[in-house]
Amino acid sequence: MEKERNRVKFYSKNDMASGLQLKETEKVLNSYSEENHYSINDYIEFYEINIYFENDLFLLSWAENEKENYKSKALILLEATKQFWLNNIENENIVSLFEEVDYGFYDSFWLLTNKFNVYKKIDKQTFEEITKNNRFGVRPLLKQQNIVNFFSQKIRAYFIDNTASAEILLSFYEEAERREKEPLYFPNSLNDSDKENLILDYINYSDVNLNYIKLIVNSKTIKLSNKTKLLAKKKAKQLNDEALKDGNVLSQGVGVSISKDQKEPSNISFDKENRRLIYTYSEDYLNATKSFIGIYKNFNHLFNFINFQGCIDLVYKER
Template structure:
């Protein structure tokens, strides 16, 4: 698999999503043709992570037998370990390039894992401020991440004071609480 079109990539939306079987059919093809020697991009690894999210929610194709599931799970565990290893190496020096190359469908996953794996600790306030300036739409993925918001609360506040879409974000937060 070379760099695939973003629209063809596998995304996990929710356990009840209607695209689950379609995504699992694509996952089966990807897993059946898996080459452990391949150099994976972040987008490739996030695609495997989204397959992992399907599996973690007990979503499998009914035609898969126990050995298929075990074989596929082994691949997913390997790619998950690789993704974690790559994420842990994120720093001020490389985060903006990674964000720039990351497919739209995986930005939410990116910030969830930056939060969950405490990678935000590797990012300085000035770099985070630059990210918000250069990638302003990221604020929508950052705000639900409690640990990131706690660390960068001042940077986020300062950004939101000048961001054109702040009112929209505040209103959507208000609507969700209602």
């Protein structure tokens, strides 16, 4: 399959880009042949295509016989994906395959690895190697409870060794729910003491975010001692004082940058010195999503410029 093509990805049943995705689906289904060589991203895409059909999403231009034909073909592709996972992914090659996965496909990579029980082939040393890979992000993995339970100690070690991972805990347990949260599963071995120590480390973290410090101060779900909350309260005061050290005028701003090294498609950080919210985007990810569909999806899911009606609010209005 061609490498530069923007791949089919299912986001939600109400995604306004589903029509564009289904047109791409049509191309994939029509070009499929058992004689072709397919990559791990192709097999993940086959799975994504099936989700559209499972949700009864089809192009209006398809006749009933075309729908049935495409549904049947999609099931063949799904079986091919299953066989690839069962027969081609081994402990010896999973690290190299992991590095080939498109950034937008890591959720499905772990989902399929869980679905077909392939994680049981992976030894602890190899799994640890994956967690240290610069393309690894723990959040997609935390959606798969069986894998989290299977590698509980290794995932616990990842949290302990990565201070910034405290933000995932705080976001999941302490942030106000503005929308329905996607379930995440944390290792049972990560006990209350581990969580508190991780949060203590985060309070003294060089890249600490004031918003998360405030979540610590007001924590209701994560069990934290009064001493830890007091330290967080002092840290919040320190950060606020630093922001106000030049006078009573509070300056703030927003910065945007593109990173050559960033592994995640997007990242948000806070520049304490300049009181700026910094949005950083991965150059590799943006370069891989330059098609019309890819740009639309980035405006929708990456930049959040598009509302639930598929419209953009950033328009000029004459006064």
